[in-house]
Amino acid sequence: MSVDLTAIHWIYIVFIVLIIGFMILRRDTTIICIVGIFLIALTATGSITASISGVFTSFIYAITELLAIILVISLIVSMSKSLMATGINDVMISPFAKLIKTPSLAYWTIGIVMMLISLFFWPSPAVALMGAVLLPVAIRVGLPAIGAAIAMNLFGHGIALSGDYIIQGAPKIAADGAGIPVNDVLHASIPLVIIMGLVTTITAFYFLKRDMKNGKLKVNNHFDVPLETEKKEVTQLTPFFKRLFALLIPIFFILDIVAMVAFHLQGGDATALVGGTSILILLLITFAGYKNKALEQTTKYLIEGLQFGFKVFGPVIPIAAFFYLGDAGFQSMIGDYLPKTSHGIVNDLGAALANLVPVTKEVGAITATGVGIITGLDGSGFSGLSLVGSVAKLFSHGIESSIATLTSLGQIMAIWVGGGTLVPWALIPAAAICGVDPFELARRNLKPVIIGMVVTTIVAMFLL
Template identity: 75%
Template sequence: MGVDLTALHWIYVIFIFLIIGFMVMRRDTTLVSIMGIFLIAITATGSLSASISSIFTSFIFAITELLPTILVISIIVAMSKVLTDTGINDVMISPFSKLIRTPALAYWTIGILMMVISWFFWPSPAVALMGAVLLPVAIRVGLPALGVAMAMNLFGHGIALSGDFIIQGAPKLTSDAAGLPVSEVISASIPLVFIMGLVTTLTAFYFLKRDLKSGKLTNETGLTTTPTAEPSPQQLMLLSSNQKRLFSIFIPLVFALDVVVMSSLNLQGGDATALIGGTSIFILLLITMVSHRNKGLELATSYLIDGFQFGFKVFGAVIPIAAFFYLGDAGFTKIVGELLPKNSHGIVNDLGVALASVVPLTKEVSAVTLTIVGAITGLDGSGFSGISLVGSVAQIFSTAIGAGAATLTALGQIAAIWVGGGTLVPWALIPAAAICGVDPFELARRNLTPVTIGLVVTTIVAMFLI
């Protein structure tokens, strides 16, 4: 069914546990990640010089993979700074301030809006849209930036992406691998997505309320840097009141037009994010030139530099750990070379297949195994790269127990995407963390308990549906 596990696989597993342990203990993972890359490379190549080179190559690969996300976040942050400096931001968010008056309303409103937008365009562009407009409102009513990031994360990268009912990218991959119609997998996933989403978001909300009340969670918790500083009175005087009102109407209209264009041209994922990023650059340049006039040319560059500094400061800590986990999938051959064991489909996929091949086949064990296999394949931070394997394993298990193909497929898909699509793996949840200016590792720690409880409950429910 798969490939025999080698020293490469065991080194990878050991360092996964080491990295998770260091994260739980709130220690930095950079040294551990680099040691993991080096040991895997020297085990595969036997060459000291090639192994040392692989560390640098892995960083290049990680940056290349993450670059679109770094760029869009940097640009959004630069635009947000212009909006704050000119006072447009205050005028823009005033209508929302009247609707969102409590931390609870902020959490659920942001979460539900994020989920709806993510269903149609996937979470990355939704994070950019939501963060620019609603983050300041939520903070003003008492929901910390970490809470905003959790809401966007759990509802967008969790509920919306794991079900993927509209775009159907995830269920298409898993259903093809399982040999099932995509409609069957979607139907089977609806109750599981609903249970997972409800349990996770309610649990996260309970912990947020508890920690806010006890003072354990404050507006400063998890903050790495504030994307937009408070403007000086001189900066606020750059535009007249009428100009601010005009821009406060113009900017949401332009983003609404983006949504219409994304819908009409069927732009999704990276294409939709690129449209949001380009629009943000256009808004940044327009407002800078109108507000600063003669100094606009130089200050436009200055704002972009501020945005890029913020983006790379946030991503700097994540690149080494991302570089390590990319070795588990397609990154291995590009970083180390074509040195995987024969018949291997990548270290992560091999581990998933090996686990599936040694467990006894009952309904209960099948459900637990699919959840674990899904979670393992999500460790590379994609969420999508391993879900074809999940479909294949579900097909084998369902054939053996005589039932539950669609349910098992949907369960594995949900586990893979909740873990790797952006709620637990730090570099996958960076869009929400960076827009909110919080530490991605702290966000991952806050998400860990609610998501784990959600996966346990969802797995138990799946046992009864098989």
């Protein structure tokens, strides 16, 4: 697979390094991303006006891609505010409060339940369900909001999505790229998914407990602002109706799960169902609790939810716009300026890496990991899976019996990075529901995920 890297590719690499560096230094990356988009557009078009327009167009593209996530998060927050204001939330979480007594139990309970739900419906709708029910309980027993977000993220977008054993979207794409049956990839991925999951979640839990003990993390954080400090309003909702809604709301979400199974709703369709259910619940609560003031209260909660959603997503749009340039977004943002042989900047870089290394088991495992990481940087995790399979196929001549292991290794790395636990806009659903900074969540995930990647890659070498 011959790949010609152009100046556009090299500029992209330089700015990836700069963005990662600034994130590590806890500095904002907005200006870096905008400059990167401008320079890539200028290099591609040779026109200053087209480059300036390209920055604006890239923002439009990013907002369009993220709009569904922004909207469903906003609706969940709107519904949550109505629950807090009417006191329904207190009644709804009381049974869970009796079961979850400690921060540690909250972390593992949220994580395991999140993983199980995500296996069937993918993480985005699962995050919404978790946020509505278990998150307030976790906060009340002393788990910081960032801890709940880490659990949702690592177990859902990490373990469940990287294995994808039920829906099988990720392994199917990777297997097709490698030219092998999807069952081979599924079986080969089991030990790797287990190792990656155990190492990352246990390591993240250790760091979380350490920082809680040292006082670096406290419970009264950003989550308390949009939700927990919402004052109880004078409503016409009787204790009976509070208990009724506390029972109906979980039933509505359970019916969502049943509908997802019955009608094979996945991804965006499943998320839309959860979002629509949140609107329905909001309407029922406002009409039952506010009677003739329901019209105004509904609008009030929707506005507050949308304000919160766009406030959280605002810093993410520039960095999302930059990384979307690495995949299908390039043509929409800037135009058809890449070489005809190009499969997108990110995929080109992954293929170039594969061509630079020799064919051995050890190098094969490291390369599969590297290609998976690079292709995951576009924030999708799925776009580079065909390349991951193709790279595994390239190495199959020297280590033929291990093609399935290489494919599954690359798949796991791509999903963990871009699906995702490290790319800020990929982990926005968990961050937004918990009311924490997505960049801070990415920084929190960085060490555990890197440690997990190293250990998993070493284990893969022995399995090849």
